[in-house]
Amino acid sequence: MAYSDKVIDHYSNPRNVGTLDKSKANVGTGLVGAPECGDVMRLQIEVDENQVITDAKFKTFGCGSAIASSSLATEWLKGKTVDEALSIDNMEIVEELALPPVKIHCSVLAEDAIKAAINDYRVKNGLEPLVEAKSHH
């Protein structure tokens, strides 16, 4: 299967790889997927007092499309408010990266990772957790 140029670019030069201090109150961490399914994403956001995401980092175990999806997600997250970040839809990732149908689950996982990170941040700061992240099988 041939990968799109954008997937190859993100895979070859992943943006925002790394780790934020998860013990900090303004850092939200989302860890989604499972090793036995062949992909695990960890996505972290750092949020300032104005609810703006000032930094985002990821690490992903998975195929090229999974790595690209999470790399792209961190790019999109930076500078957005938490509420804006919640509106990122997996199909936008599919379109941007031109993912084929068999790789759509990679984009779903990235969306789940965003929601999980935001949830973690909310819970840490005494807010209600969001209702169920978009589920997939």
Place this chain on the structure above:
Amino acid sequence: MLKFPIYLDNNATTPMDPRVLEAMLPYFTNHFGNAASRNHPFGWAAEEAVDYAREQIAALINCNPKELIFTSGATESDNLAIKGVFEMYASKGNHIITATTEHKAVLDTCKHIEKLGGQVTYLQVNSEGLINLEELEAAITDKTILISIMYGNNEVGVIQPIKEIGRIAKKHGVLFFTDGTQAVGKIPVDVEADGIDLMAFSGHKMYGPKGVGALYVRRKNPRVKVTAQMDGGGHERGMRSGTLNVPGIVGLGKAAEICRTDMESDTARIKAMRDRLENELLQIEESYLNGSKEHRLPHVSNISFKYVEGEGLMMGVKDIAVSSGSACTSASLEPSYVLKALGLNDDLAHSSLRFGLSRFTTEEEVDFAISHVKEAVAKLRELSPLWEMFKEGIDLNTVEWTEH
């Protein structure tokens, strides 16, 4: 000078040897006759070429040239052997014994047999990929007509105890069929010494052309017959109708001859390169060899690089062509059933690469592959949350993963 990408997927298919191509070419043009045309020189030339190929192949596996049925490849040979025996020996019984690590061409044919009312026993393998001979013998009943166990495995290269299986089959009066696709031409295969009654193999796994293969069918002690699976002109002693693929058969014959004459030197060289590649790659932390180290084809190495996903890794090693036990591209997301049968956890099965060397592989290519894979694994581990957790001493089995 290295040419990229470097081909290290020789268990999928091998490049054709130029000597094979040369032998085939006249049979596309000048000698185009139908080998079944008995009444003119065009037919005679074709038939002569086919007979010669039969001798070349017979010499490789130590059989009588008359015991070879030409087919379109190993998948057809597997089908013909299993379905053909099932039909032919229906009055004797309906039970077949095979193993869980067989090729799909065997497993799916066995599933088909089950739909037809046959009974199939699927033997488990141990962590090395080997079947248990006592279990095999215990599985034999008075209804058992066939044991179907492959010679060498296509994913991990594990060689089954063929001689012992042959002996058990003979002792119980059961036929023994082996899929020899990965073994024939690579290691000495002798149907007499091994006690094989039927054997499938293919041209394109041994530097011959695609679209041609053969089924060895024993003619003496015992005389084995299979029911044809295609009706027609009664070619190949009535067991496989259809005009013979003369150029392909000539190619298969030449490929077999080269494998026989060059086997000793080829194998020694290929094995030395394989061992070097393997030893170097196993020096990578948390990398594991899959399948028996000892009972293995000389040109294959299947290694899992833990905490790195196989498909992502393949993308990272784009300058070499290999295959992975990860099946992330398939709808099922299921990793290799062969690796799982060896008892690998899904995460290790997802992390595997298969390297397959050939007589055309060079030392420079192996050197490049070693450093290329090492770099890619290191790069992807930098990206891997699992690697980070492992390095922090977190037991991944205690982590609560989200189902998906």
